[in-house]
Amino acid sequence: MRARLIITKECHRGCRDCATSQPGVIHSARPITAVEELAEYEEIIVTGGEPMLDPVRTQRLLAAIRARFRRVPLYLYTALYHPAIGVILDMIDGLTYSLHEPAAAADIAGFDAVQNLLWGRDGSYRLWVDSAITRPIRVYPFLWSRIATGRMIPDCPLPAGEVLLIWEPPEPGSGS
Numbered sequence: 001m002r003a004r005l006i007i008t009k010e011c012h013r014g015c016r017d018c019a020t021s022q023p024g025v026i027h028s029a030r031p032i033t034a035v036e037e038l039a040e041y042e043e044i045i046v047t048g049g050e051p052m053l054d055p056v057r058t059q060r061l062l063a064a065i066r067a068r069f070r071r072v073p074l075y076l077y078t079a080l081y082h083p084a085i086g087v088i089l090d091m092i093d094g095l096t097y098s099l100h101e102p103a104a105a106a107d108i109a110g111f112d113a114v115q116n117l118l119w120g121r122d123g124s125y126r127l128w129v130d131s132a133i134t135r136p137i138r139v140y141p142f143l144w145s146r147i148a149t150g151r152m153i154p155d156c157p158l159p160a161g162e163v164l165l166i167w168e169p170p171e172p173g174s175g176s
């Protein structure tokens, strides 16, 4: 069984059919409060919201998961380039990167930067590109394990074999 772990509900994009923004999806996610609760899963997918809005927090959490579960495949889903992805790639087994419409020049530049980071790396790197994007983009297919294009599907079901979790550690100073 794979764990799909929502580590933040925040995202800067606000895509109309975003699954994480649907209350039913968040309510169906099982809260976990400690990395140890991931012990039963064969694979861990860290997602959001947008994990790279807070790259330090995401990096720390991925490092904690990696330190606790050295052999469990660990993946990150993101749609936002940040230079910290370069460090994060050393901790994880793969990345799924999404390029959404509207894609501003900064989004295209961020995508180019991600491709630069993937150059020469081994890993499972998946790309999803919104087919509505009108700006020209340059994709280097040999960098990616899988490339998909299309539109977001409303009420997209959770893939088979996955459990949806949400990261809700105790607030500092809460005493729990």
Ligand code: SF4
Pocket (backbone or CB within 6 Å): 011, 012, 013, 014, 015, 017, 018, 019, 020, 021, 048, 049, 050, 079, 100
């Ligand atoms: S980028 Fe992803 S998480 Fe953010 S609003 Fe769009 S679908 Fe949701």
